[in-house]
Every structure is written in C-alpha cells, then in structure tokens.
Amino acid sequence: MNVSEKMVEILAEEGVENIFGIPGEQIMPFYKALSSSKINHVLTRHEQAAAHAADGHYRSSGKFGVCISTASPGALNFTMAVATAFKDNVPILVLTGDNELKYRGTDYFQTTPQVEIFKNITVESYNPLNGTEAMYVLRASIFALKNNPKGPIHINLSKDVLMSTDFEDFDLCYLCEDDLSNISKAQELIDRSEKPLLILGAGARSQAQNIKSIVEKYNIPVTTTFHGKGIISENEDINLGMVGTRGTPQAGYAFENSDCIIALGIKGSERTLPQIPDNLIHVNINRDVLVGDYPIHGKVEDFLLNIQFSEVDWLGEILEIDNDVVVDGIHDDLKPQAAINEIMNRFPDNIIVSDAGSHTTWTTLLKRSTKPGQLLFSGGLAPMGYGLPAAIGASIASGEKIIVINGDGDFQMNLQELATLKENNLDVIVFILNNSEFGIIRQWQESFYDMKPYQIRLQNPDFVKLASSYGIDAVRVDTLDDLKLLCEKNLTGPLVVEVVVESEDVPLPK
Structure with a gap:
C-alpha cells in the first residue's frame, strides 16, 4: 500500500462521501487510489468550481467538503474559492498535487511556491516531506475540520510522497485548545442582566436545538448574522431577524438597548458589529476573531454547558416595534x-x-x-x-x-x-x-x-x-x-x- 491508497482509505473511514476536483499529472497517484474506492468523485470543469462546491457541501450539510487538484495551474485556480471559504470560516480540505520534492524552489515546469501561497488563505497549509508526515497532517487536518472548524486546511502533496510505500500511520486523540477563564465574569454579567440578547452566527449551528430550548424557556430574544439565519426559525417571534448592516428594526432596537449581548459563533465583522459594546460576551473557537471585554475562546456547546440563564421579560417591549422591512417594487413588472x-x-x-x-x-x-x-x-x-x-x-x-x-x-x-x-x-x-x-x-x-x-x-x-x-x-x-x-x-x-x-x-x- 502506498501513501495515496492509505490517504483515500482514511478519508473513507472518516465518512468522506464526495470529493470535487479535476485530475492532472502530479496528483495522478491519488486519483488511481480514488478510482477503486467507494468515495464519489465529482468532476468539475474548473478548479475554482470544485472548491466552491466543497464550500456549498459544508454550508448545506455541516459535513466538511473536500476538493482536489493537480499542481500549479490547477492549484492556483483554487485560490479564489479557498479564500472565499477562509473569509467565511468554512471548513474544507484542500488537497493539491505537486512536482517531486527535488524540484521545490526551482523553475521546473509547473512549479510554484504553492504552500506559501495557500498560507495566506487557509487556517493551515501543510507540506509533508515524507509518507509519515503525510499521514500525520491528514489525521490532524480531519480532526481539526470536525472538532475545531475555523476554515480551510491545505495539504500539498508531492508526487514522490504520494507514491511512497514507506510510512507510519497515527491514531490521533487530543482536545482542541480553549480558554474558558472568562466564564465566571460572563456569568456575573448575565446574572445582572434584565435585557439579554443572543446574536447567533454560523458557529452556533450545531447547537440549534439546545439554543432553541434555552431561548424558549427563558424568553431571551435572538438576532442573527447573515450566516446564522435559520438557527432559530425566522417565523418565530423570538427571532428578531438579522442585526447590523442589513438588520431589522427590532434587531437594531434590541442591540441598542440590551444590557448583555451574548454573541455565539459569530465572526464579529463590521457588518454585524459596527461598534463593539462594553457588555459583549463573545464566544468563538477561533481566538483571532474574538472582540470585546468578555472573550471566551471555546466551543458554543461548552459555553452553554457552563452558563446559567434566568427568565427575562423584555421581548414584549421589542415586539411593539414594527419589524417589516419594506422592499419597494416587489409587485412591479419586472423589477x-x-x-x-x-x-x-x-x-x-x-x-x-x-x-x-x-x-x-x-x-x-x-x-x-x-x-x-x-x-x-x-x-x-x-x-x-x-x-x-x-x-x-x-x-x-x-x-x-x-x-x-x-x-x-x-x-x-x-x-x-x-x-x-x-x-x-x-x-x-x-x-x-x-x-x-x-x-x-x-x-x-x-x-x-x-x-x-x-x-x-x-x-x-x-x-x-x-x-x-x-x-x-x-x-x-x-x-x-x-x-x-x-x-x-x-x-x-x-x-x-x-x-x-x-x-x-x-x-x-x-
């Protein structure tokens, strides 16, 4: 068994059902292994489309997507779509082929510094130099994509590494780094609060049912980011709609008048938080996006397990505001x-x-x-x-x-x-x-x-x-x-x- 065959076997064992991509010379050993596996390969017509498809795969299902390309002409076509996933913290596994290791840093045909290029638009850009390293970074990448999904992870695979039969596999088991030290401070703010407000982002999606139970039990109003839409149905009164640039009147009022804003799994961009309030509790697995005086670096699930809420009564005040977003021209022929x-x-x-x-x-x-x-x-x-x-x-x-x-x-x-x-x-x-x-x-x-x-x-x-x-x-x-x-x-x-x-x-x- 060579490295390519073992990598495909690992991906199948980890539940990968679909891979999007286009074959090429340097990635051909991987495609040979893929051709006899149960994984469905979807042949796109452009590598950018393959990475966008992997992105859509995750956003619709919650299962990380996988895309694959050959060396530089194919790999560099990925960059637009991988950067898209990076900006939105979408976890996809990006596999690129490359020329043999001896050609790194040369002007050899179809050789460019792929790892250095992808470092700017991925959470990690790995460059395994042998079969054992390839096994390790694949295991580590899959673990991170499933348990700590901050965005795309890139693995650059030289043809000689893919064909190598000299490797050791790994059984990785470790916990994601987190920092819940501000939990007690956050709890004190929540305990004092009479007008708490939740802002839900894409990172709260896995906790949709838990959050729904909490807000219904304690009557806590909810707003969302663009990518948090639907975590609580937008047909429910408790969901005030989007907050920020395209926000609803109720969401804007709640944001301005809340004494405790709890942001779960949001990136905190300027479109959502035009200003950072002093009473913001911000929970995210990505330390780099945390803002405010109460940053919690960890999973939304762990935060909710360690926090106690009390019933509040200010939803009625918010619902008195007309929340209709008037869109002119929706009956005109043909706007x-x-x-x-x-x-x-x-x-x-x-x-x-x-x-x-x-x-x-x-x-x-x-x-x-x-x-x-x-x-x-x-x-x-x-x-x-x-x-x-x-x-x-x-x-x-x-x-x-x-x-x-x-x-x-x-x-x-x-x-x-x-x-x-x-x-x-x-x-x-x-x-x-x-x-x-x-x-x-x-x-x-x-x-x-x-x-x-x-x-x-x-x-x-x-x-x-x-x-x-x-x-x-x-x-x-x-x-x-x-x-x-x-x-x-x-x-x-x-x-x-x-x-x-x-x-x-x-x-x-x-």
Missing part, C-alpha cells in the same frame, strides 16, 4: 426584487444559493429561513461565480432541490459547470436575472463617483440556447405573470430559467 420575491414565495423551504451582486441584497432581505443552511452565499469575499458550483455541492450533500439566484454577470463566471450539473442530473434550478449589466457597479459609479455608466453593459448570449447546448432544459420569461405561471408548475432540475428584468438600484449600506 429584480419582484422576481426574487416570487421565487421566495414559491420555494420557501428550499435551500437558496445566491451569487454575488445586487440580487444578493434582495435575496437576504426577502428569504425567511426556518432551519440552518437554507441560504448560502459568500459573505466576506463575495466573488462572482459562487452560485452554480456551490449549488452543485449543496445538492450532492443534501439530496434536496436547490434554487440558485444568479445575475447575468456572475453566472458567466462559472457557467461551464452546467456540464457538471447535467452530468450528475441534479435537481438544481438556476434563475438568471438578466438586466444586461453589472448593476451594483453601475450604482456605485453613479452614486459615489459621479460617473456615467462605464464598462458595465453586457452583450449577453442567449441563455436558453446556451443551457440547451449542455442538454439542460431552459425557458425565458419577461413578465411577472409569466414567472408566476412558471413557478406554479412542479419544476425539477436541471433547469435554467432566464428572467429578463429591469435595471434597479439596491439600498446600499451607509
């Missing part, structure tokens, strides 16, 4: 927000994947999540081209119908993945909102730079014919009534729906 509102109404319980652009604003405002992982989008980096490949990963992980909302610009960044969609016959419906422009860029040009629109007009292909050329059913609608009639049907994927919409401005953050 982008009108189309998105119709899609949300037709698919209220499906996983929605949004790409980058003005449509993301309308989607996050209009989507009401009833469980975690129902709205997937790239928050921190927001690259164009995320939607379709992430939906492929989400579909394969969940087995559910997935709805993608794309603009005409971002769809074309990774449209080649229509081939992957068709090949795997996935139940994914792709809505392309076509206004023939980079709308959000036009709006910035006009609103902040006093410019006339420049280099934002798009000469688009016929998206229906394009999808049809991949063997995918496609249809075009250009009125709200036609979209409603279409959505009333029992739609199944693969399906592409081009929705011709008007140019429209979104409410920009101030």
